[in-house]
Amino acid sequence: MYAAVVHALGEPPRYATVPEPAPAAGEVVVEVLAAALYPLVRSFASGGHYTGAAALPLVPGFDAVARTAGGELVYVPGLEPPHGTMAERIAVPATALMQLPDGLDPVAVAAAVNPASSAWIALRERGRLRTGESVLVLGATGNAGRAAVRLARDQGAGSVVAAGRDPEALRRTGELGADRTVPLTGPDEDVAAAFGAAAAEADLVLDYLWDRPAELALDGILRHRTDLARPLRWVQVGSAAGADMTLPSAWLRKADVHVCGSGLGSISGARRNACLRELLDRLPSLEPTTEPVTVPLADVETAWQAPVRPGTRIVFTTPAAETDRAAGTRRRAASAEGAGARETV
Template sequence: MKAAIIVEAGQPPVYGDFDDFGNFGDFQEPPSALAPGKSLIRVKASSISHVTRSRASGQHYSADMTSDFIPGIDGTGVDENNQRVYFLLPDKPYGAMAEWCIVDKTHCVALPDSLDDAVAAALAIPGMSSWAALMERAGMQAGETVLINGATGASGRLAIQIAKHLGAKKVIATGRNTAVFDDLQLLGADVTINLNQDKDALEQAFKQEFQQGIDIVLDYLWGPSAELLLIAAAKASPDGLPVRFVQIGSVGGADINLPGAVLRSSALQLMGSGIGSVPFPKLFKAIKSVLSAAPLAGFKIAITPMPLADVSQAWRIDRADSRIVLLP
């Protein structure tokens, strides 16, 4: 079986025959006789998501590293009944970046006929991040205003579309890549804020929006911009009006300096959303909701399809605006 194999943590996977690599014990090809409740999936597409990269390197908080393994936590494929499915969390060591993998049947969901395999593989994880954050953590209601901090990447762009689909009255998008702000507005952003401004100007821009009313913040960045957002929310939000601040990613920095008075003097609700903070069944429910809604809602995500054989090259490409999808 051809697969992408991680042979050294922190290094790109290599492409080869699964049984040419050791340390898998009795694992060779996926067995033809499956345990009850398991499906044998012929993989059609698997996306290189941020969580896939960080888990493969052992840096993600949910990672469980073993020596030599196949990366990929999800993908699309065909099960033993020739049903097109999306699948999540294959049984170790059969990650999604292989010709075949074994998956619990409860971790599979049928794909809409009109949804392309590669697009579905790219949509699922980033779509889940915003859908679960909005619905499971923030308890979003139609008619609310949502600010998305870090909206120029693939996840943030999808978050704009999902927030609008779920009934957001107004979506505010922040980012540094101002060249794509027109694109963000076409996707549904009502206001864009340039994060390249100096600190005082940026805080003032944030305060102006909070004074008009923001119900939910989805934060993909953390770091300095999140720190300013929290301070601005405390200073400018109407007295007693809670702002639900949902932390999702930290590409802008791992830490912030948050004065305790920010929380004492405001009705801020600070929470995270991800593996551990949202139970797995609810995360999977969010993925099913995204995939079900995608054809009618017309969710858009840029993808770069590449052969699985080029996984080492693909792994080194880090494009914020597009998802690389590997095709066995």
């Protein structure tokens, strides 16, 4: 069978033949339909993820949408290299499979789950969002940040402030539920003041940026906060702006600031899976915030290095996806024909 294969860290994977998966006890083989490319996948493939580098050669891909031998559409979470999801078939623990609600598009699900789950876990599990609270999303113009804006509003936030660098993408966060925006452009003192004006009373910050934007945000909030003893929960999710920031000790003494992270090691696998199941059950009612760009897995080497428009995500599809899509079209046509016949009777 074929898979995307990384032979050297820092180089894009190549489409190559690999052995068929050999399931261990308790595992099943599923047919992969769609697997998305996103920063976590790139990080694993480059050897730069904080969990450590995997042995080479490796198959990248952290999650996927697949079809079981019995015909069920499932989401496969949390596979790590060297046995990733970007292959025609994969062996996974049977207990890890999460059945998807009927009627979902595998490609759309593959594009949506990673950014949405990042936001969902940060909001629900790490941030403990309560109804009516004020949320600041730092890095709201990325895929995960956009999902965080939508989900914060969906989960009952009283107000949502979106901060980001891309002016057009930032403007569009209003369509997702943001009440106010903070552009991360201009002199530092202006950016800090903007945070003070828009988010001084925030209860929860979801931070996808870290580095200088986080410094300016926290500085601006603490300078303008009415009650410094009011708890501020800061959930660090990503470091798109940089891996380090300066955090003066006085900031932690002058206010009630609680900093924690949200990532692979921050909650148990059981809790992560429970959050994922909650999210998957909600997918049919959630409007998508990420547009999939479908690419055949055979083109992985070229697409891996291609620029991607904001708000989109590359999703690699296998030959089985085309077969599955054709079968789905036939099923829908048969269902519509049956419904028409019942109407006539």
